[in-house]
Amino acid sequence: MVFVKDWEDFEIAAEAMYMQNPKTCRYSMKYIHSKGAVLLKVTDNVKCIQYKAEIMPDLKKIEKFTGNLMGHMASRE
Amino acid sequence: MVLLDNSSFIISLEKLATQARNDSSFTITFKRFDGHNKPTPREGRPPLPTPEEYMCLVRAQMKSKKISTVVKQEDVPKMMVMYAQFMKSNMDGLKRVKKVKSKAKAAKG
Structure with a gap:
């Protein structure tokens, strides 16, 4: 449970996490x-x-x- | 959990957002969806077929009310436009930042 202060860091880390584990990764707001x-x-x-x-x-x-993330999720990969 | 199509999801979402405005909050979750709505079989049983394409499952929750929708690949751009519109009109409680330029002007005048 880490609050990332910088937006760019968050964006990069989030995409990396999704790419690593698309099956269980979820994003909520x-x-x-x-x-x-x-x-x-x-x-x-x-x-x-x-x-x-x-x-x-x-x-x-x-x-x-x-x-971006929705595009990644709904794809043929 | 009510499964809706994309446009009625946004409409219901707007209703939830309006209700949550005063003293509550709402949550929206995005997840990859492979089209299976049963659990992965145990070892030794035939596995579920690999889906040809993945979809995006969007869920929203406000207090105890829950709605969801599935976005297909070809619907992503359309859905994103609707969702952006929704964000603009409903998530408007954030602080506005004045541009540096207008501040400089104000200081001069």
């Missing part, structure tokens, strides 16, 4: 309006990384990242 925060979590039951987004520009990055 939790939005808490009252706190104005989005919590991202990627885990493969062994490792777990998290990221806390509190500012607007992060949302754009999350959007792109989610699209």
